[in-house]
Amino acid sequence: MTERPDQSPITSLRSERVRKVAALAGRSARRKQQSFRVEGPQSIRSLLSQRADLARELFVTARADAAHPELADLARGAGVPVHAVEDQIIRAMVREHDVEDPSSAGPVSSNLGGALVNPQGALALGRLPAEESSAATAAIGALPTQGPVTVVVLHEVRDPGNVGTLIRTADAAGADLVVLTRTCADPYAPKAVRAGVGSLFHLPVVTGAEIDEVLETLGSADIATAATSGYAQDELFTAELPPRLAWIFGNEAHGLDEHTLQAASFGVRIPLAGRAESLNVHTAATVCLFETLRRRQARE
Amino acid sequence: MTERPDQSPITSLRSERVRKVAALAGRSARRKQQSFRVEGPQSIRSLLSQRADLARELFVTARADAAHPELADLARGAGVPVHAVEDQIIRAMVREHDVEDPSSAGPVSSNLGGALVNPQGALALGRLPAEESSAATAAIGALPTQGPVTVVVLHEVRDPGNVGTLIRTADAAGADLVVLTRTCADPYAPKAVRAGVGSLFHLPVVTGAEIDEVLETLGSADIATAATSGYAQDELFTAELPPRLAWIFGNEAHGLDEHTLQAASFGVRIPLAGRAESLNVHTAATVCLFETLRRRQARE
Numbered sequence: 001m002t003e004r005p006d007q008s009p010i011t012s013l014r015s016e017r018v019r020k021v022a023a024l025a026g027r028s029a030r031r032k033q034q035s036f037r038v039e040g041p042q043s044i045r046s047l048l049s050q051r052a053d054l055a056r057e058l059f060v061t062a063r064a065d066a067a068h069p070e071l072a073d074l075a076r077g078a079g080v081p082v083h084a085v086e087d088q089i090i091r092a093m094v095r096e097h098d099v100e101d102p103s104s105a106g107p108v109s110s111n112l113g114g115a116l117v118n119p120q121g122a123l124a125l126g127r128l129p130a131e132e133s134s135a136a137t138a139a140i141g142a143l144p145t146q147g148p149v150t151v152v153v154l155h156e157v158r159d160p161g162n163v164g165t166l167i168r169t170a171d172a173a174g175a176d177l178v179v180l181t182r183t184c185a186d187p188y189a190p191k192a193v194r195a196g197v198g199s200l201f202h203l204p205v206v207t208g209a210e211i212d213e214v215l216e217t218l219g220s221a222d223i224a225t226a227a228t229s230g231y232a233q234d235e236l237f238t239a240e241l242p243p244r245l246a247w248i249f250g251n252e253a254h255g256l257d258e259h260t261l262q263a264a265s266f267g268v269r270i271p272l273a274g275r276a277e278s279l280n281v282h283t284a285a286t287v288c289l290f291e292t293l294r295r296r297q298a299r300e
Numbered sequence: 301m302t303e304r305p306d307q308s309p310i311t312s313l314r315s316e317r318v319r320k321v322a323a324l325a326g327r328s329a330r331r332k333q334q335s336f337r338v339e340g341p342q343s344i345r346s347l348l349s350q351r352a353d354l355a356r357e358l359f360v361t362a363r364a365d366a367a368h369p370e371l372a373d374l375a376r377g378a379g380v381p382v383h384a385v386e387d388q389i390i391r392a393m394v395r396e397h398d399v400e401d402p403s404s405a406g407p408v409s410s411n412l413g414g415a416l417v418n419p420q421g422a423l424a425l426g427r428l429p430a431e432e433s434s435a436a437t438a439a440i441g442a443l444p445t446q447g448p449v450t451v452v453v454l455h456e457v458r459d460p461g462n463v464g465t466l467i468r469t470a471d472a473a474g475a476d477l478v479v480l481t482r483t484c485a486d487p488y489a490p491k492a493v494r495a496g497v498g499s500l501f502h503l504p505v506v507t508g509a510e511i512d513e514v515l516e517t518l519g520s521a522d523i524a525t526a527a528t529s530g531y532a533q534d535e536l537f538t539a540e541l542p543p544r545l546a547w548i549f550g551n552e553a554h555g556l557d558e559h560t561l562q563a564a565s566f567g568v569r570i571p572l573a574g575r576a577e578s579l580n581v582h583t584a585a586t587v588c589l590f591e592t593l594r595r596r597q598a599r600e
Contacts, residue, residue, distance in 0.1 A: 042577070050575070169583055174573025202575035237594045273474025273593050275350070275502035277342070283469055286586040293573050294537045294591075 010059075010085055013092045021093040021125065027186050034128045036188035039094055039119035041068040046198025047124055052078035054201070056125040061087045064121030071122055080124075090123050094190070128188055131208035136179045139206045140217045143176055148296055149223055150175045151246035152289070155211050155260060157281060159252060160185040164195025165282050166249065171199035173289035174296070178205045179214055215263050218246050224265040227256050228284050232267035236288060239268045241295050249285050310359075310385055313392045321393040321425065327486050334428045336488035339394055339419035341368040346498025347424055352378035354501070356425040361387045364421030371422055380424075390423050394490070428488055431508035436479045439506045440517045443476055448596055449523055450475045451546035452589070455511050455560060457581060459552060460485040464495025465582050466549065471499035473589035474596070478505045479514055515563050518546050524565040527556055528584050532567035536588060539568045541595050549585050 010017055023029035024037045035056060038047050041064065047055055048071065058075040062084065065072055072082045129135070143149050152170040157163050163185045170178050180187060187196070187205055218225055224242040228249070234240075248264055250256030261267060270279060270287050279287070310317055323329035324337045335356060338347050341364065347355055348371065358375040362384065365372055372382045429435070443449050452470040457463050463485045470478050480487060487496070487505055518525055524542040528549070534540075548564055550556030561567060570579060570587050579587070 046575070165580070165583075168576055169579070171574035172572050172576035172579055172583070197576070197578075199574070199576050237597060270590075271593065271597065272472050273596075274471035274499070275346070276468055276472035276497070276499050279469070279472055280465070283465075283472070283582075283586050286583050287590045290570075290587045290590075291594075293571065296573075297537060297571065 010083060010089055013088060018089060018092050021123070022095050024125075025190050027189065030128055030186070030188055035125050036128050036193065037094070037190050038124040038126055038193055039122070039190065040194070041071060041120055041122050043193060043196070043198045043201075044071055044122050044124045045074070046201040047126060048074035048078060048080070050198075051126075051201040052080065054126045054129070055080045056127055058082045059085050059090060059093070059123045061085060061090060061121035063087070067120075068122065075124075087121055090119055090121055093123055094119055126188075129207070131182070133182070133208055133210045133213055135206040136209035136214050137217050139177055139179065139204050140214075140221050140223070142204075143221065143223075145221070148243035148299070149177075149245070150289070150292055150296070151218065151223060152178045152285070153181070153209075153211075153214055153218075153225075153246055153248040154178065154184050155181045155248060155256065156183045156251040157249065158183075158185050160187075160189040160192035161195045162252060162282055163187050163189075164192035164197075164200070166285055167192075167196045167203075167205060168199040169282065169286050169289060171196075171202045173286075173293045175203060175289065178203065179209050180205070180207045181211050181214070182208045211260055212263070215260075219265075225263075226288070227261050227264040227267050228270055228288060229256075229261055229267040230269060230278070232269040234266070234268050236268045236270050236291055239266075241292060243296070243299065245292060247285065247288050247292070249281050252281050255281075310383060310389055313388060318389060318392050321423070322395050324425075325490050327489065330428055330486070330488055336426050336428050336493065337394070337490050338424040338426055338493055339422070339490065340494070341371060341420055341422050343493060343496070343498045343501075344371055344422050344424045345374070346501040347426060348374035348378060348380070350498075351426075351501040352380065354426045354429070355380045356427055358382045359385045359390060359393070359423045361385060361390060361421035363387070367420075368422065375424075387421055390419055390421055393423055394419055426488075429507070431482070433482070433508055433510045433513060435506040436509035436514050437517050439477055439479065439504050440514075440521050440523070442504075443521065443523075445521070448543035448599070449477075449545070450589070450592055450596070451518065451523060452478045452585070453481070453509075453511075453514055453518075453525075453546055453548040454478065454484050455481045455548060455556065456483045456551040457549065458483075458485050460487075460489040460492035461495045462552060462582055463487050463489075464492035464497075464500070466585055467492075467496045467505060468499040469582065469586050469589060471496075471502045473586075473593045475503060475589065478503065479509050480505070480507045481511050481514070482508045511560055512563070515548075515560075519565075525563075526588070527561050527564040527567050528570055528588060529556075529561060529567040530569060530578070532569040534566070534568050536568045536570050536591055539566075541592060543596070543599065545592060547585065547588050547592070549581055552581050555581075 223244045225246045523544045525546045
């Protein structure tokens with residue numbers, strides 16, 4: 001790191017540093033500061049253990065430090081400054097102007113789209129990776145050139161909670177890479193980071209991609225591209241799924257555009273057995289990705 | 301219907317009838333009025349075509365009536381009163397005190413937990429079914445006594461958006477019945493009805509159940525009960541799944557209690573291939589229910 005973080009204690013709720021962390025709820029502030037927030041012990045543990053290269057600073061309360069001493073240990077081991085702060089400082093840092101859904105803010109609830117806005121006394125700052133369309137090309141080029149590969153491409157997924165949850169599900173289903181086109185919500189938005197519960201740091205996630213470039217690069221890497229469509233002839237459970245496969249998931253309201261559907265190697269239909277007319281994008285992705293995992297395991 | 305709905309035109313935003321519909325956001329008002337709200341053409345179409353017996357009244361704007369003439373047709377065909385109203389009346393009827401997440405209120409976004417708060421000029425009132433623990437026993441008794449059956453039991457699922465989304469996914473995966481224990485969020489809350497997108501009217505959904513009674517009744521009906529657990533020995537994709545099967549899904553934060561886990565016929569582990577530590581309840585349910593559907597289709 002070239003810039004050395006300020007080491008002085010933070011005691012005022014109105015300090016410039018608290019204000020700057022709170023501002024990271026906005027995309028322009030994240031770009032300007034080249035930083036993003038990671039809230040809560042589970043996500044911070046993933047950041048520090050998997051992507052310490054992205055970690056800038058850790059803020060912990062005495063209570064959180066007692067409950068999760070490994071956070072400060074991991075941070076110090078990686079040369080990341082640790083700041084002891086009062087709980088009210090953390091709470092001021094995560095105060096958002098855009099009010100979160102109150103029904104998901106209780107101790108029990110966990111709305112699918114956005115986990116709790118309760119950092120449990122721990123907050124970290126990460127270094128925002130550059131958003132360049134070439135990042136996708138490089139990441140696809142870094143995948144194994146032989147053997148099974150699962151890639152998830154998100155195109156025009158607009159809700160940050162959905163983006164975070166999709167990254168979490170991609171991680172759980174063993175995906176090797178997540179590519180977001182530049183029309184997606186930012187996976188570094190606090191709501192997306194929370195919904196991802198650390199998965200953002202478990203597998204490569206690249207942003208700013210151009211869909212045509214991604215499809216072409218996948219093709220060159222011998223990775224087939226699959227899109228879900230209610231009009232596809234083949235059903236997911238009986239379709240042949242190549243071991244090197246990228247799933248493309250589209251917008252929440254109108255799915256994938258015709259151009260992208262046509263450009264994909266093949267389409268599959270998710271069987272709907274009841275009277276539901278459709279599935280939301282996360283449900284559809286869960287079905288496709290876990291069927292892919294099932295096939296991968298059956299082949300092994 | 302014994303009580304005849306008021307037929308006079310609604311013109312004032314502050315009228316008692318508008319206020320009463322708006323109050324249906326709250327559970328106590330729903331119980332007192334024995335009514336619930338259904339918002340938007342898709343959900344209303346499901347109500348009127350599948351469960352007209354539950355429909356009380358339909359409110360439509362001229363624009364919604366032009367775009368979806370089938371709504372008023374279905375209502376009249378079922379003897380349900382149709383009221384022409386201004387758009388501002390509908391908007392006043394869905395105004396909620398608990399603010400919804402603003403990020404899911406745009407034209408594009410559809411947060412997983414709660415669809416748009418935009419009734420698109422159409423709102424219906426339904427008759428609230430009675431909440432009795434005996435309803436589950438009766439509904440299980442009404443299932444086919446031979447052949448495959450899929451039941452979904454929700455126990456302590458607290459978020460109305462999750463409840464609605466789970467009902468939608470159960471419907472899509474061809475479940476025959478959804479049973480909610482009395483500690484679940486109310487599936488007739490506006491947020492749950494919206495997230496369900498009509499599925500609430502596609503298959504039997506009963507509330508107010510007692511978990512022990514449900515497990516016992518399922519056993520008597522020769523329906524095995526399955527619970528997901530990270531500690532279970534059998535993995536979902538290789539486990540034997542009986543054709544007559546009830547899945548029990550638990551609380552968002554702490555899953556199923558030990559008593560219920562022990563009482564289930566068997567437990568299965570969902571394979572996690574990446575570094576994600578867990579899945580949220582809806583993702584887990586999606587994987588289990590579509591694997592059940594896949595097996596059902598493979599046997600046919």
